[in-house]
Amino acid sequence: MTNVITRFAPSPTGVLHIGSVRTALYSWLYARQNNGRFILRIEDTDKERSKKEFEDNIIDGLNWLGLNHDEFFRQSDRAVFYKERIIELIAKGAVYISKEEPKEPGERAEVLRFKNPNKVVTFRDEVRGDISFDTTELGDFVIAKDFDTPLYHFAVVIDDFDMGVTHIIRGDDAISNTPRQILIQEALGAPRPIYTHLPMILAPDKSKLSKRHGALAVTEYREEGYLPEAILNFVALMGWNPGNDQEIISLEEMIKLFSLEKVQKGGAVWNIDKLKWFNKHYIKLFPVGKVSDEIFARFPDALREKAEANPKIFGKIIPVIVDHISTFGEVHALAEAGEYDYFFDDPTYQRESLLWKDENEPHVAGQKLQKVLALIDDIDDAFFVPETIKTAIWGYATEAGRGSVLWPMRYALSGRDKSPDPFTLASILGKETTIHRIEGAIKLLLI
Numbered sequence: 001m002t003n004v005i006t007r008f009a010p011s012p013t014g015v016l017h018i019g020s021v022r023t024a025l026y027s028w029l030y031a032r033q034n035n036g037r038f039i040l041r042i043e044d045t046d047k048e049r050s051k052k053e054f055e056d057n058i059i060d061g062l063n064w065l066g067l068n069h070d071e072f073f074r075q076s077d078r079a080v081f082y083k084e085r086i087i088e089l090i091a092k093g094a095v096y097i098s099k100e101e102p103k104e105p106g107e108r109a110e111v112l113r114f115k116n117p118n119k120v121v122t123f124r125d126e127v128r129g130d131i132s133f134d135t136t137e138l139g140d141f142v143i144a145k146d147f148d149t150p151l152y153h154f155a156v157v158i159d160d161f162d163m164g165v166t167h168i169i170r171g172d173d174a175i176s177n178t179p180r181q182i183l184i185q186e187a188l189g190a191p192r193p194i195y196t197h198l199p200m201i202l203a204p205d206k207s208k209l210s211k212r213h214g215a216l217a218v219t220e221y222r223e224e225g226y227l228p229e230a231i232l233n234f235v236a237l238m239g240w241n242p243g244n245d246q247e248i249i250s251l252e253e254m255i256k257l258f259s260l261e262k263v264q265k266g267g268a269v270w271n272i273d274k275l276k277w278f279n280k281h282y283i284k285l286f287p288v289g290k291v292s293d294e295i296f297a298r299f300p301d302a303l304r305e306k307a308e309a310n311p312k313i314f315g316k317i318i319p320v321i322v323d324h325i326s327t328f329g330e331v332h333a334l335a336e337a338g339e340y341d342y343f344f345d346d347p348t349y350q351r352e353s354l355l356w357k358d359e360n361e362p363h364v365a366g367q368k369l370q371k372v373l374a375l376i377d378d379i380d381d382a383f384f385v386p387e388t389i390k391t392a393i394w395g396y397a398t399e400a401g402r403g404s405v406l407w408p409m410r411y412a413l414s415g416r417d418k419s420p421d422p423f424t425l426a427s428i429l430g431k432e433t434t435i436h437r438i439e440g441a442i443k444l445l446l447i
C-alpha cells in the first residue's frame with residue numbers, strides 16, 4: 001500500500017474552532033494508524049482575511065491537543081510552485097490568459113482561466129459513496145488572478161499533489177469544490193486522492209453550530225479548564241464510533257480503532273453537556289498534583305493565601321472540589337461565591353439556620369448538638385476520618401432523627417445550606433476546629 005499522507009488545511013481567517021478539531025483529529029488518526037504522515041498546511045491565499053495571530057492560535061491549539069504534525073507548509077511561501085504549474089498548464093493548453101472587462105476602472109483586465117472540458121466528474125466519497133457532478137455549469141473557471149496570485153482551488157490541488165497527499169479528509173462544505181479540483185488534477189496528471197467529507201456538526205436544534213451553543217475556540221476551552229483528553233474524546237465521537245457503546249477512548253486506542261468506513265452519514269449533533277461529562281471523567285484521572293495546581297491557579301488571591309497558609313486543608317478539599325465541578329474554570333466562580341471559605345474560616349450564620357425543617361426549639365437542637373459533641377470528643381485524633389465519625393454518630397442520629405441531628409451539625413461546620421456531608425466536613429476541618437465550631441453553634445442555640 002502506498003504510504004498514507006493526510007493533511008489538515010485550515011485557513012488562518014479565524015481561531016481553531018472545535019468543529020475543525022474533528023477534521024484535524026480524523027486526519028491525524030488516519031495517518032498515525034497507517035504509519036503515515038500528517039501535514040499541517042496553512043491556507044493563507046486570502047491575504048486580506050488571513051492573520052498571523054490566527055495561524056498562531058491554530059498551531060497552539062493543535063499542539064496543546066497533542067495532534068503533532070510531521071510537515072508544515074504555508075501557502076504564501078509557495079507562490080513559485082503555483083506559478084510553475086500555471087505555466088505548465090498554459091503550455092498544455094489547459095489554462096489560458098483571459099481578457100476581462102474590468103468591472104471597475106483601474107481593475108486588471110486579465111485573469112487565468114481553466115479550460116473546462118465540460119464533462120461529468122464522478123468521484124467516490126468514503127462517507128457518501130459515488131458522487132457525480134456535471135462541471136459544465138462551472139464554465140471556464142478562474143484559477144489565478146495573475147501568475148503570482150493563485151486562487152484557493154488551484155493552490156489546494158497543487159499542494160495536495162506536490163505533498164503526495166493520499167487521503168483528503170475535510171468538512172462536507174468543501175464537497176462542491178471537489179469536481180473543480182479533480183478537473184485541475186486531471187489536467188496536471190496528478191493522482192486522485194481518496195476523499196472523505198465529514199458531515200457538518202449541527203447545533204442541538206439542527207441549526208448551524210455557533211458560539212451561542214457553547215462551541216468555542218480550542219484555546220477558550222483550555223482557559224475554561226477543559227482537558228485535551230476530554231476534547232479529543234468528545235470530538236472523536238461526533239460522527240464516528242468504534243462500532244460498540246464504548247465512550248471513553250484514549251488517543252492511543254483511537255489510533256487502533258478509528259476507521260473511515262465508520263464515519264456516519266448523518267450530521268453529528270453538538271452536546272455541551274456531553275463534553276462536560278467527558279471532562280469530569282478525565283479530571284478524575286488527572287494526576288493529583290496537577291489537579292491541585294489547576295485549582296490553586298483559579299482561586300481568587302485571598303483564598304490562595306489561605307490555602308498556602310493551610311496546606312493540609314487545601315490538600316483535603318481537592319477531592320471535594322473535584323466532585324462538584326466539570327471544568328476547572330468553575331472553581332473560580334464557586335470560590336467567588338464563597339463556596340470554599342468555610343474550609344478556612346469559621347462561618348457566620350443566623351441561629352435559625354441551624355434548625356432543621358419543623359424543629360423550632362433551639363434548645364432541643366442545642367441539646368442534640370451537645371450529644372454530637374460528646375460523641376466526637378470520644379474519637380481518637382488519629383482516627384478522625386469520615387467513616388469513624390459517621391460510625392460514632394450514626395446510631396444516635398438514627399434514634400433522635402437524622403435530619404434534626406445532622407443538619408445542625410453540618411450547618412455548624414459550614415454555615416451553608418449546601419455543603420459536603422458533616423462527616424467529610426468534620427474530617428477535613430480536623431477534630432479541634434470541628435469541636436470549636438459545634439461549641440459555637442451550641443452557644444448560639446442555648447442563649
Ligand code: GLU
Nearest residue numbers: 009010011043156170174
Ligand atoms: N482551507 C480550507 C478550509 O479551511 C480547507 C479545505 C480542504 O481541506 O481542502 O476550509
